[in-house]
Amino acid sequence: MRTFGLPDIWFIVAAARWTIALSLIAFVGGALGGLAVALGRTAENRAARRLATGFIQLFQGTPLLMQLFLVFFGAPVLGVEVSPWTAAGVALVLNTSAFLGEIWRGCIEAVPRGQWEAADALGLDYVARMRRVVLPQAWKIALPPTVGYMVQVIKGTSLAAIIGFTEVTRAGQIINNATFQPLVVFSVVGAIYFVLCWPLSLWAGRIEKRRALALAR
Numbered sequence: 601m602r603t604f605g606l607p608d609i610w611f612i613v614a615a616a617r618w619t620i621a622l623s624l625i626a627f628v629g630g631a632l633g634g635l636a637v638a639l640g641r642t643a644e645n646r647a648a649r650r651l652a653t654g655f656i657q658l659f660q661g662t663p664l665l666m667q668l669f670l671v672f673f674g675a676p677v678l679g680v681e682v683s684p685w686t687a688a689g690v691a692l693v694l695n696t697s698a699f700l701g702e703i704w705r706g707c708i709e710a711v712p713r714g715q716w717e718a719a720d721a722l723g724l725d726y727v728a729r730m731r732r733v734v735l736p737q738a739w740k741i742a743l744p745p746t747v748g749y750m751v752q753v754i755k756g757t758s759l760a761a762i763i764g765f766t767e768v769t770r771a772g773q774i775i776n777n778a779t780f781q782p783l784v785v786f787s788v789v790g791a792i793y794f795v796l797c798w799p800l801s802l803w804a805g806r807i808e809k810r811r812a813l814a815l816a817r
Contacts, residue, residue, distance in 0.1 A: 747800055
């Protein structure tokens with residue numbers, strides 16, 4: 601056992617770059633997947649709607665930790681070796697896709713029906729209607745909850761520690777095992793998560809206030 605010191609703090613702080621990197625992978629991949637899911641949920645094709653609904657129910661209805669386990673321990677059973685990086689990225693992208701897909705589905709459906717009817721009256725097909733009329737308006741509605749959900753993505757990366765991915769939480773576990781000072785160690789870990797998440801929460805709140813003021817005018 602040794603005393604917790606400045607080098608330990610820097611070790612945990614340095615691990616934050618992997619938390620940020622994993623969060624970006626999860627969010628960018630999840631945004632692409634979420635858009636596909638949201639479009640599937642609002643598609644005219646019944647099979648696409650059912651497939652998107654099933655995907656959302658599967659990943660929203662099961663814990664992210666279990667999804668990480670299934671990817672990390674299940675892939676080798678199928679003959680595919682995956683690193684903690686890959687397993688964490690895949691599980692978080694799939695999970696984020698499900699949640700963003702449902703958030704964005706609600707935002708798409710929040711676009712006034714008159715806009716949909718106007719697009720139909722212009723003879724626009726589904727793709728043109730979405731691209732030119734619905735999605736630009738849905739994006740303005742979706743921005744605050746999307747930024748807010750980024751906070752959940754960052755927090756969710758902490759679960760990757762359980763499969764050996766060295767991000768902030770895992771770095772804290774390593775230092776705690778060497779110093780046996782959990783209160784100090786995990787206070788530093790919590791402070792780092794706060795620094796990462798608080799600005800996003802403020803940003804989401806400001807966007808929401810701006811939108812509310814715009815609607816009130």
